[in-house]
Structure formats: structure tokens, C-alpha cells
Amino acid sequence: MAANTGDRLLRFLTSGKFENPRDDAVMDEIVRYIMFNVALIIGALLLISFGITVISAGGTARGTADILMGLMCILVVFLLRSRIPFLVSGLIPLIPFGLLCVILVMSGGERGFAGLWIYVYPLIVIFTLGLYAGSILSGMVLLGTIIVTVIPGLSNFNYFRPMIFRMAGVYILVLVLTMVYEQSRLLKDRWVRRLTAALRAERDEIAVMKDNLKTGIFLMDKDYIIQPSYSKSLEGILGDDELQGKKFTDFLASSVKAKERDTLEDYFGMILNRAFDAAMLEEINPIDEFVYINGRQNTEKTLRSSFAVVDRGQNHYILGTLEDITAEKLLKQQLEEEESKREGEMRAFFQVIHVDPKVFNDFIEDTDYEFNRINIILKDQELSAREAMVNIYQSVHAIKSNALILGLENFSGKLHTLESGIKDLRDGDEISFEDVLHITVELEKIMKETDKFREIIDRLQSFNAGIGGNRRQDRYVLVETLSKACEKAARALNKKAQFVVEDLDGIVLEHGPRRVIKEVLTQLVRNAVYHGLEDPEERAKLGKNAEGKVQLSIKYGENEVHIKLSDDGKGLDFDKIRRKAEDLHLLQDLLEAENESRLSQVIFAPGFSTADTADMHAGRGIGLNLVQERVQDLHGSIELQSEPGKGTVFNIYIPLELKSNVYKAS
Numbered sequence: 278m279a280a281n282t283g284d285r286l287l288r289f290l291t292s293g294k295f296e297n298p299r300d301d302a303v304m305d306e307i308v309r310y311i312m313f314n315v316a317l318i319i320g321a322l323l324l325i326s327f328g329i330t331v332i333s334a335g336g337t338a339r340g341t342a343d344i345l346m347g348l349m350c351i352l353v354v355f356l357l358r359s360r361i362p363f364l365v366s367g368l369i370p371l372i373p374f375g376l377l378c379v380i381l382v383m384s385g386g387e388r389g390f391a392g393l394w395i396y397v398y399p400l401i402v403i404f405t406l407g408l409y410a411g412s413i414l415s416g417m418v419l420l421g422t423i424i425v426t427v428i429p430g431l432s433n434f435n436y437f438r439p440m441i442f443r444m445a446g447v448y449i450l451v452l453v454l455t456m457v458y459e460q461s462r463l464l465k466d467r468w469v470r471r472l473t474a475a476l477r478a479e480r481d482e483i484a485v486m487k488d489n490l491k492t493g494i495f496l497m498d499k500d501y502i503i504q505p506s507y508s509k510s511l512e513g514i515l516g517d518d519e520l521q522g523k524k525f526t527d528f529l530a531s532s533v534k535a536k537e538r539d540t541l542e543d544y545f546g547m548i549l550n551r552a553f554d555a556a557m558l559e560e561i562n563p564i565d566e567f568v569y570i571n572g573r574q575n576t577e578k579t580l581r582s583s584f585a586v587v588d589r590g591q592n593h594y595i596l597g598t599l600e601d602i603t604a605e606k607l608l609k610q611q612l613e614e615e616e617s618k619r620e621g622e623m624r625a626f627f628q629v630i631h632v633d634p635k636v637f638n639d640f641i642e643d644t645d646y647e648f649n650r651i652n653i654i655l656k657d658q659e660l661s662a663r664e665a666m667v668n669i670y671q672s673v674h675a676i677k678s679n680a681l682i683l684g685l686e687n688f689s690g691k692l693h694t695l696e697s698g699i700k701d702l703r704d705g706d707e708i709s710f711e712d713v714l715h716i717t718v719e720l721e722k723i724m725k726e727t728d729k730f731r732e733i734i735d736r737l738q739s740f741n742a743g744i745g746g747n748r749r750q751d752r753y754v755l756v757e758t759l760s761k762a763c764e765k766a767a768r769a770l771n772k773k774a775q776f777v778v779e780d781l782d783g784i785v786l787e788h789g790p791r792r793v794i795k796e797v798l799t800q801l802v803r804n805a806v807y808h809g810l811e812d813p814e815e816r817a818k819l820g821k822n823a824e825g826k827v828q829l830s831i832k833y834g835e836n837e838v839h840i841k842l843s844d845d846g847k848g849l850d851f852d853k854i855r856r857k858a859e860d861l862h863l864l865q866d867l868l869e870a871e872n873e874s875r876l877s878q879v880i881f882a883p884g885f886s887t888a889d890t891a892d893m894h895a896g897r898g899i900g901l902n903l904v905q906e907r908v909q910d911l912h913g914s915i916e917l918q919s920e921p922g923k924g925t926v927f928n929i930y931i932p933l934e935l936k937s938n939v940y941k942a943s
Contacts, residue, residue: 292357303421305466305869306363313405314354318403320374321350339384346370346377367406374398375414377422382444385434390623392444393421400454400805408459411570415452421443456807482766483674493599496587499549501525501542504594512597514580516571525597531570537563548586549593559583566602572591579606609717636761639754640679643792651720655713662708667883669716670699675796678803678900680855688726695719696899751786755795762799766806773813773824774806780830785838793907794840800900801842801927802827808887809846810923819922821845831931840929849874849919853887861885881905 290311319893353370357363375398382392398418423445426436436444451676462661493511496504504518511516526538533541540563549559559565562582569580583599586593609845653667654660677692699716702708760776767774786794810816810825817823830841851873858864858879879885908915913931 294358309356309363309405309407311401313363314357315355316401316405317350320370321347321354323347324350339381340379342380343355346373348414348684349373364406364410367402371402371405371414375402375418375421378418379425382422383425383432385432385436392422395444395448396451397450399455403455404461406625407455408463409729411459412452412456415455416513419448419452422448432585469936492777493597495520495525495597495599496594497595497597498592501545511599514578514601515569516574516576529564531562531572532567533882545584545595546797548584548590548595551586555585556584566606567682567741569711579603606877636754636757637683639758639795640683641727642794644676646742647676647721647793648724648727649733655717663703666699666703666708670696670703671906673699674899674903675799677751678762679758679801681756682765682799684761684765688723691723691726693722716751751791752783754793755786755798756781758795759798759802759829761808762802765906766812767825770807770810770908772810773808774810775824775826776802777828778830779828780832780836782831782833784835784935785831785933788935789838790911790931792933793911794838797929798829798840798842800904802829805842805844805846805925808846809844811847832936836932836934838929838931838933840931841926842929843924843926846922849877849917850881850887850920856881856886857887875918877887881915 290312291307294310294316295307313650324347326349328340328345330340331343332340333584334340349370350697353366355364356369358365378392378395378398385392395418399411401413405411406414423441425789426430426441426444460888488806491510493508493514495507495511496505501524503525505521505524508522512520517523517528528543529538529541544558544561546564547553552558553561562584564582566579566581569578570576571578579602581602583598585596587592587596618807651669651672655664657665660668673692674694677696680692695716698719702712702716706882750847763774763776766772787793798860805823805827811819811821813823816825825844825846827842827844830839832839832841854876855864858876861884863879863882863885864875880887881901881904883899885902905915908929908931911931913929916928916930918926918928
């Protein structure tokens with residue numbers, strides 16, 4: 278608002294004659310227009326007010342002359358906005374004003390003080406009309422003043438000779454000082470013009486060099502508008518022939534996400550405000566290297582960027598550089614892929630040999646089972662694409678969880694990436710055939726990874742079914758897997774956790790749904806560590822043992838399996854669950870929001886998670902949903918108990934009818 282008012286005032290004072298009132302090339306004219314307009318407006322107000330005062334005191338003739346002179350000043354303000362040349366517009370009021378000054382001296386009004394107007398005359402006419410025209414008019418007024426004061430009888434006031442000399446001396450001093458100042462200003466302007474010409478020549482030389490650079494160089498203002506001076510190569514890099522006046526951030530719309538764009542604008546703000554030193558700002562550059570996507574040309578490039586602040590007077594600009602490193606990046610990527618492939622093979626080898634063969638074989642079997650399940654899902658014509666993605670998502674999550682437990686970081690990382698892609702499709706508006714095909718191709722790649730694992734373990738040693746029969750082996754594999762799951766999750770979260778088996782009925786593992794039980798318990802153990810157990814420091818403040826405890830019991834009786842998994846953590850945070858459920862529109866009304874039993878069921882909903890961020894271990898809302906799906910597939914049920922500050926208990930019941938002789942034999 279203030280800026281608009283200032284622009285309007287400047288346009289008014291320059292009589293609207295200049296498109297850009299800040300143009301250095303016409304600055305002398307602009308200054309003259311401003312000076313003349315200000316002088317006319319102030320003079321008009323003073324003359325009219327003086328005229329009214331003089332008339333009221335009885336000086337009708339002189340008062341009328343003052344008022345007429347003031348009105349003439351107002352008229353010239355309008356004439357300045359016409360096509361009449363500036364010099365003519367200036368002479369119209371200034372010649373009569375000079376005569377008025379001489380008349381005021383001649384009249385000697387107010388005992389000679391009315392003649393003081395002559396001292397402002399040189400200032401006004403020289404600053405308005407220039408040195409030569411202004412000096413001539415000032416000299417004529419001086420001559421007229423001397424004539425009316427020296428020749429007896431011309432003036433109504435008796436000017437003594439010392440008084441005349443003083444008046445003339447002061448007038449000449451004002452005139453000379455004004456002329457010296459104006460001449461100095463003109464010399465300075467000529468010097469500035471010569472310096473500007475030299476700078477322009479130097480600028481042209483820099484422009485030639487700049488346009489032959491392969492690096493794109495540009496300036497942008499605080500609104501990220503690209504300024505006129507930029508290197509020619511920038512147009513090729515950004516794929517646009519006319520960059521001036523366009524927002525740099527608009528070119529990045531297809532290359533960075535909305536949140537990343539906000540971060541980038543915050544970064545530019547830090548550069549303009551010099552929030553950190555240059556080295557720190559360069560280090561935290563969010564687009565130091567990034568993939569630039571040109572939506573119009575449908576091309577991608579890898580660019581390297583850097584930014585710094587540049588001062589131009591009171592204005593601050595950002596100097597940016599962009600370098601196309603696509604070829605360099607591609608070569609580097611190819612070398613890294615080859616190196617990564619070799620390292621991956623070695624890493625896989627060392628990861629496998631550190632895993633117990635029985636546990637690893639169990640992992641291979643479970644992975645094969647999940648892949649077979651995915652193949653069945655893909656072939657099922659009755660399932661919608663979205664339903665298929667939900668089921669595939671669960672299987673991939675199960676494989677990833679098992680891989681994390683065994684420490685197969687590279688393998689689990691690829692599954693995590695695939696899981697992200699499936700989640701995006703699941704949550705999207707529409708799933709195309711190409712999307713499903715892409716997921717299928719990625720699954721094929723991961724299946725080949727498991728073949729490599731199988732080859733490695735087969736080369737090292739064959740599966741040993743020993744340590745006392747299948748039941749003891751199944752127990753060992755389950756306990757070892759869950760212990761590793763607890764240990765891995767605790768280490769990743771900087772927590773301390775102990776996995777304790779209170780009771781484990783071996784007949785359940787031998788004759789029951791062993792794979793589902795292991796899959797369900799893996800998710801629940803990791804969930805307990807991630808969401809249930811507090812940090813060691815928090816547990817110490819609460820008077821708890823720094824090491825949290827996760828306890829398991831598996832029993833068989835009355836034709837069903839009872840699985841109980843508990844932790845001594847903080848229990849369910851119903852306030853946080855309620856807020857998250859309301860955000861996801863999972864609650865029907867206020868009664869449901871206050872019902873803890875209903876809130877306990879909400880945590881099993883697809884995509885529900887109270888984690889602030891998603892990572893390799895939790896946060897995507899698939900773990901508990903997978904547990905519920907698997908248990909329901911077996912016609913089982915889940916009961917949940919939670920007490921604030923004391924922990925959470927999952928009771929799972931799965932129907933299992935065994936022949937009496939089988940149970941007695943156990």
C-alpha cells in the first residue's frame with residue numbers, strides 16, 4: 278500500500294511524463310520536473326495565503342497580484358502535463374515571478390521585507406531551467422532590482438546605499454553559490470555518464486564471456502524472478518528461450534514436491550538474510566544435485582546448483598548457477614551400479630553365512646509362500662486392482678519384516694522401495710494395467726534375489742533337520758526369529774528390550790498354522806517395541822526397569838490355539854489414536870470417539886498408524902492390519918487389553934481341532 282502511494286506521488290511530481298521515473302538516462306529531466314512541481318505547489322500556496330493576508334490588511338493591488346501569481350503557478354502545474362515544452366512552461370511563471378520580485382522590492386512593503394523574495398529566485402530558476410537560462414533570468418532580476426533601488430523616485434521605499442549594496446551582495450552570493458552547485462552537479466553527471474559508459478563496455482565484455490559459458494548463471498530477486506542478465510546456456514539447461522521475468526521456482530514445479538518447494542523457498546530466504554555463512558549455506562542446499570524435469574519437452578536432466586547473495590545498493594539478489602551434469606552422473610551411476618552389484622553379492626554372502634541355516638531356510642520357505650500367494654492374487658480375476666494391491670502389500674510387508682529380522686539390509690531396502698510404490702498405488706485414485714505390470718516386474722527382480730540366497734545357502738551347507746525332531750526345530754526357529762525381531766527393532770530405535778517365552782506348546786507349531794503364527798507374532802513383537810516400550814530414560818523416570826519386556830505364551834486347549842503377547846510399556850495412547858482416527862474419518866460420531874473399545878479396533882484399520890513418520894520399521898499402518906487379515910483368514914479372533922503405564926496384551930484365538938491321539942502323543 279505504501280509503495281503504491283509512493284509511486285503515485287512520484288508520477289504526479291514528474292507530471293506523468295516518464296514511463297520509468299527511476300531511469301538514470303533521464304534523471305536530470307526528472308529532477309527538474311520534481312523541483313519545478315514542488316516549487317510551483319509551495320509557491321502557489323504561499324502566494325495565495327500572502328495575497329489574502331495583504332488584501333485583508335488593505336493592500337488590495339499587491340494582494341491581488343500575489344493571488345494571481347499563485348493561480349498562475351497552479352495553471353503551470355497543469356501545463357507541465359501537456360505537450361508544451363518544459364522551457365516554455367517554465368518561463369510562463371518564472372518571468373512574471375521575477376517581475377513580481379522586482380515590484381516587491383520597489384514597493385518596499387512591510388518596511389522593505391517584501392523584497393526578500395528575490396533571494397529564492399536564483400535557486401528556483403537555475404534548478405528549474407538549468408544553469409544558462411536560469412543565470413540570465415537571475416541577472417535580469419538583479420539588474421532590475423538595482424535600477425529600482427538606485428534611481429531616485431522609482432521606489433516607494435528609501436533604500437540607503439549600504440542597504441542596497443548588502444541586498445545586491447547577498448543576492449550575488451546566492452546566485453554564485455547556486456551556479457557553482459549546479460555546475461558541480463553537471464560535472465558530476467558527466468563523470469557518472471563516462472563511468473557508466475565504461476561500466477557498460479565492461480558489462481558487454483562480461484556478457485560475451487558469460488554467453489559462452491556452459492554453466493547457466495542468473496540473478497533472481499526476492500520473489501525468485503529471473504533478472505534480464507543471464508548466461509545464454511541457461512536457456513538450453515532450463516529448456517526455455519525467454520527466461521526474463523519468470524519465476525525460477527516455477528521451472529522446478531515438476532522436479533520438486535510441494536514440501537520440498539517450501540523448503541527451497543526457506544533456503545532462499547536464509548541466503549537473502551545471510552542467516553549462515555556461505556560455506557554452511559552451500560552445504561545445506563536442498564537442490565545441490567537434482568533431477569530437472571521439463572514438462573513441455575518431456576525431458577529429464579541431472580543438474581548441479583549453487584546460490585549466493587549479491588547486493589545492488591539497497592536491493593539484494595540471489596546469484597544462481599546451474600550446471601548440466603547428466604552425462605557425468607550417468608557414467609558415475611553405471612560405475613556405482615557395477616560396484617554395488619559386486620558389493621551386494623559379497624554382502625549377501627556374508628549376511629547369509631551369519632544366519633543360522635535352519636532360520637534362514639525357514640525364511641526362504643516363508644518368502645516362497647508369500648510369492649506364490651502374490652502370483653495367485655495376480656491371477657485372481659474376481660479381485661479388483663485395488664484389492665489386489667492391498668493383498669500384495671501385505672505379503673511384501675511380511676517378507677520385508679522377515680528380511681529385517683535376519684539383517685538382510687539390502688534386500689529389505691529393495692522391498693521397502695517396492696512397498697512404497699504399492700502404497701502409492703493403493704492410496705491413488707486409479708490403478709492402471711501399466712501400474713500392475715510395473716509392480717510385477719519389480720517382484721520378478723526381487724524373486725531372483727531370493728534365488729541367489731538359495732544358491733548361497735546351498736553352497737555353504739544343506740538344511741539340517743536335526744536338533745531333536747521337527748517340533749523342537751520349529752520351536753527353535755520361531756523363538757530365534759522373534760528374538761531377532763525384538764533385538765533388531767530395539768537397536769534401530771535405541772531402546773532396550775528383552776523377549777521372554779513363558780509357555781510354548783510345541784504341538785501347535787507342528788500341527789497348527791506355523792507360518793501364520795510366526796508372521797503374526799513377528800508383526801506384534803515389532804509393534805510392541807516400536808509403539809509400546811518407552812525409551813530407557815523415560816522408563817527410568819517412571820520407576821521401571823530400563824529394559825522393557827515382551828512376553829509370549831502359546832497354548833492349545835479346547836480345540837483352539839491361544840496366543841498371548843504382552844509388553845510392559847506405556848499402553849495405548851487413546852488420545853493420539855482418537856486424533857489420528859478423526860483425521861482419517863474412521864469414527865462415526867462422538868460416542869465412538871469416546872469408546873476405548875472402539876478405538877482399540879481402529880488400530881487394525883488399513884493405513885492406520887500413530888507414528889509421526891514412516892520408516893523401515895513402522896509408520897505405514899500395515900503391520901496390525903496384516904495381523905487382523907491373517908487371523909481372520911483362519912477364522913480366529915483378537916482381543917486387546919491395555920492399561921496406561923502398564924502395557925498392552927494381545928490375545929489371539931485360532932480354531933484348531935486335533936485328533937485326541939495326536940494330542941496324547943505329544
